[in-house]
Amino acid sequence: MKSSRRPSPLQRLRRMHDQLVAAYGPQSWWPAETSFEVVLGAYLTQNTAWKAVEKSLANLRAVGALTIAGLRSVPLEELRVLVRPSGFSTRKAPALKAFVAMLDEEFSGSLDVLAATPTLALRHRLLALPGVGPETADAILLYALGHAVPMADEYLRRIAERHQLVEPAPGRNRRGYESLVRLTQQAFAADPVEGHTQLFNEFHALNVAVGKAHCGRTARCIGCPLADDLQWTKSDPI
Ligand code: SF4
Structure with a gap:
């Protein structure tokens, strides 16, 4: 059953980060030595x-x-x-x-x-x-370089579109990318600024993790740590 107060897309995206951390734990990610x-x-x-x-x-x-x-x-x-x-x-x-x-x-x-x-x-x-x-x-x-910028890659785009947090961006266009960057920045805006680099780092890695496990070209929502958020969408993900 839906709760009475509908969360905003920003609140939902921030909560999705926490759900992914709970499911997958810290990722400490980028497969390179230097x-x-x-x-x-x-x-x-x-x-x-x-x-x-x-x-x-x-x-x-x-x-x-x-x-x-x-x-x-x-x-x-x-x-x-x-x-x-x-x-x-x-x-x-x-x-x-x-x-x-x-x-x-x-x-x-x-x-x-x-x-x-x-x-x-x-x-x-x-x-x-x-x-x-x-x-x-x-x-x-x-x-x-350790700058606090979010990554809006294909994994995040798929998740955000399937959860109807953003409008679909045909052909992965630049505007779609930048709007996803802004959405992510705003979703984490209430977090302490000094932690943003680490948060964006982890959030990207977690999106890759859930993308590989569940949200690839086909969405496999059963058992996905983000399935609970689908209650706020108007239709099932494709
Ligand atoms: S698999 Fe389903 S529940 Fe999981 S992130 Fe994709 S659309 Fe959401």
């Missing part, structure tokens, strides 16, 4: 599965190119071959080179200097790089 590996992973994972990324990262590790210095010195042609397992290598290899060139020319070749840039300016700069869309920029900001 901040620069996170950057590499954020580029390489575009339009491909993480298993393929791991093959590219193993190739890069074998030639010492998992560091800024290593990637700087590897020739572009060789880099294309090394990242081929994760697909789109003719686009991803130059994009990685462009990231390192930006780092060298504008941030003294240092991720720490890059990370010290204010969040909005930094996001704007990353989005101006070739091969960097909002999801890649936010993954770098959050997981490599």
Whole structure:
């Protein structure tokens, strides 16, 4: 039976975080050892599965190119071959080179200097790089550079649309992405600001967890930790 007071979408999204924590526990997530590996992973994972990324990262590790210095010195042609397992290598290899060139020319070749840039300016700069869309920029900001920005990836989009927290965004467009970012920021607005980086980090990882277990291309709602929230939707999820 529905409770009398209908929670807002923001309250529901915040509560979904708590339900996921209760179901899956802390995730402490991003499968990489260094901040620069996170950057590499954020580029390489575009339009491909993480298993393929791991093959590219193993190739890069074998030639010492998992560091800024290593990637700087590897020739572009060789880099294309090394990242081929994760697909789109003719686009991803130059994009990685462009990231390192930006780092060298504008941030003294240092991720720490890059990370010290204010969040909005930094996001704007990353989005101006070739091969960097909002999801890649936010993954770098959050997981490599420690900035408090939410990730609005495909998993969160599916959940939010199926729970009717946002309007469906045809073709994963930029407006849809940004509205999901805003919704998440607002849902956590009452939480202490200093905890936002950790909350956004965990929330993204938890969305991936529930996405893999239940909310993939087909929704498997029975037994899903978020099924209780469906009481507030007007129709069943597709
Ligand atoms: S599987 Fe069903 S209950 Fe779970 S998140 Fe997806 S739509 Fe919601």
